[in-house]
Amino acid sequence: MQIGIDIGGSHIGVGIVNEQGKITTKKEINLCENFKEEINKEEKIRDMIISLIRDILKQIGAPKCVIQKIGIACPGTIQEGMAKDIYNLNIKSLSLKKELEEEFYTQVVIHNDAKCAGVAEKLYGSLQQYEDCVFLCLGTGIGGATFIGNQLLTPKINAGSEYGHMIIQKEGIPCQCGNKGCFEKYASMSAFKKGFIRYFNIGENSQAISSEAILQYLLENKNEKEIQNYIEQYIENLMLGIYNITRIMEPQAICLGGSFVYFHKILYTKLLEKLQEHKYKFRVPEIVLASLGNDAGIIGALYIE
Ligand SMILES: [Zn+2]
Structure with missing residues (x-):
């Protein structure tokens, strides 16, 4: 067993x-x-x-x-x-x-x-059919796993695929890793929630407001200009990371997991829509949602x- x-x-x-x-x-x-x-x-x-x-x-x-x-x-x-x-x-x-x-x-x-989580999605979840693919876990931070030719990339020195600490903003938001401007400070789900609370000025404590309440609010007010602006701002940052990862690893697919999946109704479709606008010039890989959850x-x- x-x-x-x-x-x-x-x-x-x-x-x-x-x-x-x-x-x-x-x-x-x-x-x-x-x-x-x-x-x-x-x-x-x-x-x-x-x-x-x-x-x-x-x-x-x-x-x-x-x-x-x-x-x-x-x-x-x-x-x-x-x-x-x-x-x-x-x-x-x-x-x-x-x-x-x-x-x-x-x-x-x-x-x-x-x-x-990436290995599980590769073997039993949304990444089964792709040989070259990336799993991104968008949760408290952003973790990653990369597969090339069906093999998990395992460098000798460190684990690698630390996409969350890829710097997307010079002199940006300080990160626990000691650097500034890391991808996860802009595109993790805690960044999304913290940003939401700051943007709409609803108190300091991001723990105090639940994901359920945020999702509900976003769904009910999705046609409001301010909400659309906020979501677009988040998607812009997420797209920047996806662009960088794609240009370096050239995956056939990128799987988005973590608590992002919980917000998929509001974020996933918007992301796909934005990627089709081709703001960045690159080959857009398949963007799939994780299917195994917790x-x-x-x-x-x-x-x-
Ligand atoms: Zn960092």
């Missing part, structure tokens, strides 16, 4: 994944909004994961020894089984591999979450080579 784990900015998901890449049993836990500020977060995350796995085993009435492999999709930079610089959770370094191996006596692998990280964590 294989168990996949996805550590997101707002929740942790754990699931049993069968040989066809389908999740058969899943358990999730939400990380509350102030989790970021808590102390001993690393220990708490480990405890939550261990108890979620125990719950799943209990539910199906199986002992620990049936687990053949545990795969973890985790944000941040993964080096030697450790996750480093998880900005979303305000964690410098998270060790899970050794602890879970000791607890469950099995092989544990850990990889970057966007790479895992399950992608859990599935991909087990199949990434």
Whole structure:
């Protein structure tokens, strides 16, 4: 039996994944909004994961020894089984591999979450038919995975495909990575939400207003000039990133995932429309939406080579 784990900015998901890449049993836990500020977060995350796995085993009435492999999709930079610089959770370094191996006596692998989700979309989701393609996870930040000739691009030094930190604005908005003007400061979904709150002057706290409320508002007022301007401004930035990625990697398709999918009604059609206007002179690849949702990280964590 294989168990996949996805550590997101707002929740942790754990699931049993069968040989066809389908999740058969899943358990999730939400990380509350102030989790970021808590102390001993690393220990708490480990405890939550261990108890979620125990719950799943209990539910199906199986002992620990049936687990053949545990795969973890985790944000941040993964080096030697450790996750480093998880900005979303305000964690410098998270060790899970050794602890879970000791607890469950099995092989544990850990990889970057966007790479895992990309692998899942490539094997079982929207990217199956493309040999050269890019997965972009538009969420709190922007993660990426690149496939050339059906192979995930895995450079030796770092994981690469860090499209979120591609600089699209000289001296632009400061980013947690230490640079300014990174793509994710303009085109991630948290940038979209923060910008929305600033643009319409509805308070300071972007956490306080839910995605549901924002989507509702946008849908109800989509014909208002101000809303259209705001969306166009966001799409312009997203398009700039897509242009750069396409000129460098020449993918047949780019798959957009993360919470962007939640806003697809308002953003996806507009993006396709704008790309057809050919403001930038380039061959526009197929732009597809991710189809596995929150399950992608859990599935991909087990199949990434
Ligand atoms: Zn950056």
